[in-house]
Amino acid sequence: MRTLVAMPEPTTPIETIGLFPLHAVLLPGAALGLRVFEPRYLDLVRDCSRTGRGFGVCMILEGEEAGTVTSAAAYGTEAAIEDFGTGDDGLLTLRVRGRRRFHVHRVRVRDNGLQVAEISWCGADAVEPLRPEHGLLATLLHEVIEKFGGEHASAPNERFDDAAWVGWRLAEMLPLHDTQRQALLQIEDPHERLQQVLSLLP
Structure with a gap:
């Protein structure tokens, strides 16, 4: 070996x-x-x-x-x-x-x-509410899911206030490069991850 x-x-x-x-x-x-x-x-x-x-x-x-x-x-x-x-x-x-x-x-x-x-x-993501500066990302995720549907279309509303869940779903559904997804995967803090997602938006 x-x-x-x-x-x-x-x-x-x-x-x-x-x-x-x-x-x-x-x-x-x-x-x-x-x-x-x-x-x-x-x-x-x-x-x-x-x-x-x-x-x-x-x-x-x-x-x-x-x-x-x-x-x-x-x-x-x-x-x-x-x-x-x-x-x-x-x-x-x-x-x-x-x-x-x-x-x-x-x-x-x-x-x-x-x-x-x-x-x-790695440590499990804590369930923490979105911070005000990331509220736009929850709205964006709603719009993406409404447009493309998929398995997350039936997600309960409270999920959209979970910082970790919103970050992972946007990383999954947005048209990102795999190197960008990998960088998001390596971030420990869900709020920091959301801030990085925000910086990737046009």
Whole structure:
């Protein structure tokens, strides 16, 4: 097993998680569809289905999704499998949902090419009301959802006063670059995250 990343030893408890690097950013609460065909990821999905655990999604910084080992961002999101099936091409399809954020401290590569990371979990977002300076963002989110619909169309009104939820949904639904989404993923404070979203608006 080869070590790809070595960083200072973390002071918080660590766990291990299999990684599924992508040219995309999975955000907490967001859904993502995947097609799985490489043996290393089929094995990962099988293990997760058996144990009930999720796997980690990190944005690729260098390399491709298939084939060679990639270099991925040091922050990612746990993916929980919500549904699975078979596509028209016979490949396994997954629908996953973003859960907890994590910080990667070290990555090792198994013989089958699967990256396994030692991680610490980031703190959960506190439920805090929007600050007055971010009220415009709740209005914007309402307008985006009304225009495009989707699974968040039935969200209760109180969600639109939750700073963390509003920030994640705007990061999910606005036409941002993945590098911008990754930067938002790495921000700990939900109000700071909203301020960053505000700065990205034209």
